[in-house]
Amino acid sequence: xxxxxxxxxxxxxxxxxxxxxxxxxxxxxxxxxxxxxxxxxxxxxxxxxxxxxxxxxxxxxxxxxxxxxxxxxxxxxxxxxxxxxxxxxxxxxxxxxxxxxxxxxxxxxxxxxx
Amino acid sequence: xxxxxxxxxxxxxxxxxxxxxxxxxxxxxxxxxxxxxxxxxxxxxxxxxxxxxxxxxxxxxxxxxxxxxxxxxxxxxxxxxxxxxxxxxxxxxxxxxxxxxxxxxxxxxxxxxxxxxxxxxxxxxxxxxxxxxxxxxxxxxxxxxxxxxxxxxxxxxxxxxxxxxxxxxxxxxxxxxxxxxxxxxxxxxxxxxxxxxxxxxxxxxxxxxxxxxxxxxxxxxxxxxxxxxxxxxx
Numbered sequence: 001x002x003x004x005x006x007x008x009x010x011x012x013x014x015x016x017x018x019x020x021x022x023x024x025x026x027x028x029x030x031x032x033x034x035x036x037x038x039x040x041x042x043x044x045x046x047x048x049x050x051x052x053x054x055x056x057x058x059x060x061x062x063x064x065x066x067x068x069x070x071x072x073x074x075x076x077x078x079x080x081x082x083x084x085x086x087x088x089x090x091x092x093x094x095x096x097x098x099x100x101x102x103x104x105x106x107x108x109x110x111x112x113x114x
Numbered sequence: 115x116x117x118x119x120x121x122x123x124x125x126x127x128x129x130x131x132x133x134x135x136x137x138x139x140x141x142x143x144x145x146x147x148x149x150x151x152x153x154x155x156x157x158x159x160x161x162x163x164x165x166x167x168x169x170x171x172x173x174x175x176x177x178x179x180x181x182x183x184x185x186x187x188x189x190x191x192x193x194x195x196x197x198x199x200x201x202x203x204x205x206x207x208x209x210x211x212x213x214x215x216x217x218x219x220x221x222x223x224x225x226x227x228x229x230x231x232x233x234x235x236x237x238x239x240x241x242x243x244x245x246x247x248x249x250x251x252x253x254x255x256x257x258x259x260x261x262x263x264x265x266x267x268x269x270x271x272x273x274x275x276x277x278x279x280x281x282x283x284x285x286x287x288x289x290x291x292x293x294x295x296x297x298x299x300x301x302x303x304x305x306x307x308x309x310x311x312x313x314x315x316x317x318x319x320x321x322x323x324x325x326x327x328x329x330x331x332x333x334x335x336x337x338x339x340x341x342x343x344x345x346x347x348x
Contacts, residue, residue, distance in 0.1 A: 090248055
């Protein structure tokens with residue numbers, strides 16, 4: 001599987017394309033985004049990390065050393081951790097609900113609970 | 115579904131009188147002539163194909179093992195009052211109120227809102243009927259992430275607010291949704307919303323951010339499409 005191959009031969013490319021980092025930075029700094037951030041959170045957005053990541057990405061492409069890779073990867077891991085900074089109110093499923101794909105019935109019985 | 119009338123009222127099914135039987139037979143000429151069914155179907159198809167919000171949710175659900183099929187998982191029906199749509203967990207169906215959705219932008223928003231409920235149903239053990247915290251959480255997420263509370267939509271409702279108004283709107287709309295489908299006092303509903311607000315407002319799955327507009331949603335969709343490369347290179 002492609003994923004196993006990548007893990008065996010070490011990480012070979014940045015998690016996002018460098019253009020993506022730059023476009024995220026520009027998007028973050030845009031007037032609309034600053035407005036939306038104030039509207040949602042009451043603060044200005046913090047965009048510096050995207051710019052740093054862009055430069056790390058360029059550096060990765062030119063000189064793919066372990067420090068450059070680690071700096072960019074750590075930044076992304078921090079970004080992911082920010083998205084998980086809460087305790088869920090529900091338990092996650094291991095499998096999808098059993099009746100998701102079951103056909104509909106007219107006058108269904110009430111036991112089709114997941 | 116053999117529920118008693120009392121149960122139907124308790125769980126909001128009375129808002130969707132066509133859940134068990136419609137006025138006209140599905141696919142009949144009478145249905146096309148006397149209802150907005152065809153228009154609803156066309157707008158739904160357009161939303162699924164072009165809205166970055168909907169495309170991302172459909173993709174995320176497919177990845178989670180809940181591929182969505184238009185004919186199985188969506189139903190355009192006439193509904194009571196001003197309700198725009200709903201998610202029926204017992205039949206795993208999203209109901210779209212064809213008599214109350216007349217603009218494509220509204221359809222896009224309703225589809226996104228209900229897909230968020232479906233996504234929660236797919237990825238978590240959500241106890242829709244007995245656990246108010248679960249219901250409140252999904253409503254908070256749906257109001258937060260569907261564009262329901264965008265500045266533009268709030269202004270069109272004459273709700274003017276700026277700093278952190280988005281959060282006020284999300285609270286208010288989640289509360290309204292709960293009160294519409296459950297027989298519970300306003301105080302009790304407010305208490306539950308307060309309890310789970312912080313955690314659920316910060317749960318942005320599967321978007322990874324709050325998509326305030328189409329551009330945000332497109333960025334989120336791009337991230338979703340590149341998720342394999344992303345996770346492989348962390």
